[in-house]
Amino acid sequence: VHVRVCSSCCSFEDYKLTTEWLMNQTSLRPKVAVICGSGLGLLADRVANKQAFRYQDIPNFPVSTGESHAPCRDMKAAWCLGPSRTRRVTPSVTFPVRIFKLMGVESLLVTNASGGICPDFKVGDIMLIKDHINLPGFAGQHPLCGPNDERFGIRFPCMSDAYSKELRAMAMDIGSELGCGGFIREGVYCMVSGPNFETVAEARMLHILGCDSVGMSTIPEVTVAKHCGLRVLGLSLITNKVSLDYSREEKVNHEEVLEIGKMRAEVLQKLVTTLISCCQQSINTH
């Protein structure tokens, strides 16, 4: 398995080859792409007009190496990346994002599971990601490290508006129409590298830093998407409450994360499918 160290480790020709291969395999040209988080693979089941590819069949695509902490996710449906065995800090997770861009995608919907830090959040809430803190990025694990390819974007991209305000407003409206406005929130997502869940001291630090939820993914994809000019919407399902208190007995585990994903699958499916058509419409009318 060839694991790329950062997005610049692939040449533009590598990206082009993969794009051309995919475009020769399908006549579908979606404008919206979706990346599914842990336990959220069912989102792909509702995609109409599906054509599925296995990662290992796609030239240059990062291949998953195992059950956990693997560098990529399965491709479940057209321009819809299925859930990981966990995508995290390994930068090859961003390879598909540039392929989306070259294939004509304009908006990216990312979903993930995360632990709620904001005391007001409840398990099962859906947090629209308003902003993020890229902790691995601070430590030098950044998907845009290395030489910059101007054909994708500029050397020093602005990230202050990484998550589209317009798409967030659209998600809020759709959520209310679908009757789930009561558990849609907005907040700041923080990425840690994992794979362990946070200690109480770490969780307290994240709280002080202004994080509303914490997970181990998404920011590399969003950073690369923003760099190459995609509009991004991030939906984070709060699957557990992060312990900010030593007296709390409950212990978080991955099974619980997947379980809550299943519990919210139907609502998220409806939300995401409606969002896809509204995004598509807003692109068509621009």
Ligand SMILES: O=P(O)(O)O[C@H]1O[C@H](CO)[C@@H](O)[C@H]1O
């Ligand atoms: O971010 P996604 O892939 O949804 O997965 C989340 O769930 C896993 C932990 O249970 C971690 O990988 C965390 O990042």
